Amino acid sequence: MLTPTGExxxxxxxxxxxxxxxxxxxxxxxxxxxxxxxxxxxxxILQISENAVRFHHGRVAPIAAAxxxxxxxxxxxxxxxxxxxxxxxxxxxxxxxxxGSVMYDASKLPYERNVAATRAAxxxxxxxxxxxxxxxxxxxxxxxxxxxxxxxxxxxxAAYVAATGVDALAVAVGSSHAxxxxxxxxxxxxxxxxxxxxxxxxxxxxxxxxxxxxxxxxVRAGMAKINIGTALNLAFxxxxxxTLGTRPDLVDPRxxxxxxxxxxxxxxxxxxxxxxxxxxx
Numbered sequence: 566m567l568t569p570t571g572e573x574x575x576x577x578x579x580x581x582x583x584x585x586x587x588x589x590x591x592x593x594x595x596x597x598x599x600x601x602x603x604x605x606x607x608x609x610i611l612q613i614s615e616n617a618v619r620f621h622h623g624r625v626a627p628i629a630a631a632x633x634x635x636x637x638x639x640x641x642x643x644x645x646x647x648x649x650x651x652x653x654x655x656x657x658x659x660x661x662x663x664x665g666s667v668m669y670d671a672s673k674l675p676y677e678r679n680v681a682a683t684r685a686a687x688x689x690x691x692x693x694x695x696x697x698x699x700x701x702x703x704x705x706x707x708x709x710x711x712x713x714x715x716x717x718x719x720x721x722x723a724a725y726v727a728a729t730g731v732d733a734l735a736v737a738v739g740s741s742h743a744x745x746x747x748x749x750x751x752x753x754x755x756x757x758x759x760x761x762x763x764x765x766x767x768x769x770x771x772x773x774x775x776x777x778x779x780x781x782x783x784v785r786a787g788m789a790k791i792n793i794g795t796a797l798n799l800a801f802x803x804x805x806x807x808t809l810g811t812r813p814d815l816v817d818p819r820x821x822x823x824x825x826x827x828x829x830x831x832x833x834x835x836x837x838x839x840x841x842x843x844x845x846x
Contacts, residue, residue, distance in 0.1 A: 567633060568642035570666035571696035571732060573608045574766050578789040581843035585836050586610035586646060588794030589628065590617050593826045595635040597797070599643055600826075601833025607841050608642035609833070611635075612668075612792070614649045625655060629662040646698075648792075656686060660693035668735065668768075672700040676721070683729040691730070698768055698790075700735040701725050716755060719762035726763045733790060734759075735768040738783075751779050753786045760787025768792065773799075777839055784840060791840055797829045804828040 577584040587598045589611050602609035611632050618625045629645070636643035647664045650656050651671070659667050669686040671679040683699045690697040701717050717736040726734055736759050739751040751769075759767055766789035772780065773795035780791065804825040808815065815821060 566640055566642050567636045567663070568608065568644050568665070569696065570610060570644035570646050573610060573642060573644050574696075574733060574790050576608070577840075578766050581784075583784045583789050583791045583840045584608055584610060585833070585840050586612050586648075586790055586792045587797060587833055587836075588617065588648070588792075589613050589632055590620065590798075592628070592631045592635070593801075593822055594797060594829065595632045597801075597826045597829035598833050599635050599639045599641070600830040601835075602641045602643065602837060603639055604830065604834040605837040605841070606641065607837040608644075609837060610644045610646050610790070612646040612648040614794075615647075615651060615655055615670075616649065618655060625658055625662055629664065633663045653686075656689060659690075660695055664695065666696035666698065666732075668698040668700070670700055676725075680725060680728050683725075683731060687730040696732045697730075698733040698735060699729065699731045700770070701737075716752065717759060719755070719758045722759055723762045726765055731765060733766045733768050734763055735770050735792075738769070751775065751783050753782050756783055756786035756788060766790060772796075780839060781842070791836075793833075793836055796832050796836070800828040800832045801825045 573584045587609065589595045589598065595611055598609055598611055613625070613628055613632065617628065621628050632645055636645060644666065645664050647659045647667045649670045650667055656667060656669060667690055669683055671682040674682060687697050701722055715737050717738065722734060722736065738755050756767065767787050768790040769783055769788045770792045772791045772793045775783070805821050808821040808824050
């Protein structure tokens with residue numbers, strides 16, 4: 566059941582929990598994510614990044630249409646989100662391709678240019694009925710900084726939200742993209758100060774590398790949307806390796822994609838159950 570992203574994030578925040586947002590690369594990813602959501606009985610966000618669009622030859626329409634169809638076939642609420650968009654051309658295609666929200670990423674720019682670019686994106690999104698997320702500070706793992714100096718400053722965050730008009734803010738608090746081990750330690754005091762400084766929901770990127778106890782503490786401190794991508798790819802690729810390792814004669818991709826899809830669904834269900842438990846309030 567396709568549902569606006571803002572509704573899912575607001576409902577999670579009001580309930581004292583968080584909504585999980587999982588990266589879609591292939592149709593199997595989308596199918597696994599909604600299967601996991603159905604198993605857990607929880608809403609979920611399908612997010613397609615600009616990098617994923619680039620993988621699909623720069624065409625967003627086919628993978629977006631497939632994800633919408635997958636979402637429409639289930640009873641749990643599912644939102645469609647366009648993630649880490651740096652291209653204004655791609656941003657302009659979001660509404661026409663059924664996305665309910667966009668994460669516009671100008672975080673690599675100096676602060677004033679980030680503000681100007683994000684404000685323009687917010688105006689475009691508002692005219693199209695899109696919910697807009699942006700990033701302040703640099704979450705590591707995508708050729709960005711990952712050091713205490715790159716953490717999001719609460720006062721700057723408040724000024725940034727007011728100047729840009731964004732609906733949600735991704736913040737740098739210690740997580741990093743593309744982590745293969747769950748060893749990240751978050752600055753929970755900083756999360757709480759950010760929560761108290763801004764009037765929009767907070768988003769945690771790079772959550773695959775964050776242990777369960779750190780995730781629940783992050784939600785307790787104020788995170789309302791939790792992005793997970795690499796954990797699905799680890800499950801997917803691990804299952805493919807296992808299957809082909811025991812059946813090197815296989816050539817039909819369905820024989821190894823099916824267990825890979827099931828492994829991703831299990832990962833999604835486990836994460837959604839963890840995020841569904843109210844941990845503050």
